[in-house]
Amino acid sequence: xxxxxxxxxxxxxxxxxxxxxxxxxxxxxxxxxxxxxxxxxxxxxxxxxxxxxxxxxxxxxxxx
Numbered sequence: 001x002x003x004x005x006x007x008x009x010x011x012x013x014x015x016x017x018x019x020x021x022x023x024x025x026x027x028x029x030x031x032x033x034x035x036x037x038x039x040x041x042x043x044x045x046x047x048x049x050x051x052x053x054x055x056x057x058x059x060x061x062x063x064x
Contacts, residue, residue: 015032018024039045 015024015029019026019029039048
């Protein structure tokens with residue numbers, strides 16, 4: 001749960017930065033958000049979740 005909240009927070013921060021800098025239009029952000037909601041309800045959602053969880057496990061296991 002903490003990983004998904006962190007990812008969502010990171011994506012929100014990046015979206016705000018891109019919107020303020022003018023590199024991302026509001027309509028583009030809206031389309032991306034809608035795509036995310038549709039993907040969450042699709043049959044791909046478990047695969048995407050497992051992929052993100054696996055990537056987070058790999059990143060967390062790396063020692064500097």
